[in-house]
Amino acid sequence: MKNAFIFDLNGTMVNDMGFHAEAWGTIINGELNGNLTPEQVKREMYGKNEEVLERVFGKGKFTPEEMGKLSIRKEEMYQEAFRPHLQLIDGLHQFLQKAYDYRIPMAIGSAAITFNINFVLDNLNIRRYFSAIVSADDVVKSKPHPQTFLDAAGKLGVNPADCIVFEDAPKGVETAQNAGMQTVVITTMHEPEEFKQYQNILLFIKDYTDERLEKFFFTYQ
Incomplete structure (x- = not known):
């Protein structure tokens, strides 16, 4: 799939x-x-x-x-x-470009307000990579309620079970689990032991240069 x-x-x-x-x-x-x-x-x-x-x-x-x-x-x-200090986490630009080239649908599902999402997307000129954006302004119930990620999947036209969520926080992983989605955790602010209660984690990575991420492109080759 x-x-x-x-x-x-x-x-x-x-x-x-x-x-x-x-x-x-x-x-x-x-x-x-x-x-x-x-x-x-x-x-x-x-x-x-x-x-x-x-x-x-x-x-x-x-x-x-x-x-x-x-x-x-x-x-x-x-x-x-x-x-x-505004810049993408190491390796992310290359990862986004490769996913874009492979025509993998991508969305942002964030508890940030639109004001902050625009700040990042427009200053870094990466809006083109995303077919859907769901912000705090778009949902009634925020994370860990699954609405943010479910709405993102809906806007992409894909099943929730076919989505991989990239998250850095325990509450975000909980949100994905509530939505029936698997996750990759970026350890920018939290250590792996803080996520031990969740069963939907595929990988822990420091940044997007991690070679294990390549496996997510196999089904597109």
């Missing part, structure tokens, strides 16, 4: 999660007196930005308008800090 590829964005395509953590720390602790440790910030920053704020401070603490403003400010801080 031929595969389709679905990529998470942050930490999976670009190694930027430290910059997100720093921006969240500034918002949560510096502005909102959340008093979280760096490890607690790292553990809580998954899903939609509004969900992060509600997990940390409780529902009803902020109005939707306040959360929207905090979300945009956090992303502006992240983009300003990360822009000088």
Whole structure:
């Protein structure tokens, strides 16, 4: 069976999660007196930005308008800090080009807002590789609910079971498992032992230069 590829964005395509953590720390602790440790910030920053704020401070603490403003400010801080370092993870450009040449359907399924996805795709000029994009703005329930990846598969016109998801975070792997998809884990922010509860992992890789990725092209040769 031929595969389709679905990529998470942050930490999976670009190694930027430290910059997100720093921006969240500034918002949560510096502005909102959340008093979280760096490890607690790292553990809580998954899903939609509004969900992060509600997990940390409780529902009803902020109005939707306040959360929207905090979300945009956090992303502006992240983009300003990360822009000088913006680049794809090693080997990814070549991997995307090869998949594109083999006409493997590819999508992005991310909990990032469109504002951040555009920041990466357009500044790195890689939008052409992706036939579908699903962002936090496109779903009602964010990761680990499977809607993000299921919608991406639907937009590609492929069965969920035929999708390989590239992820860097445990909650993302859980999302793929909930969607009936297998995963390749990029260890930019998390160690393999943090994923031991999941049964849908094909490989752990440091970056996309890993020669084991070649096996995903065999059915296209």
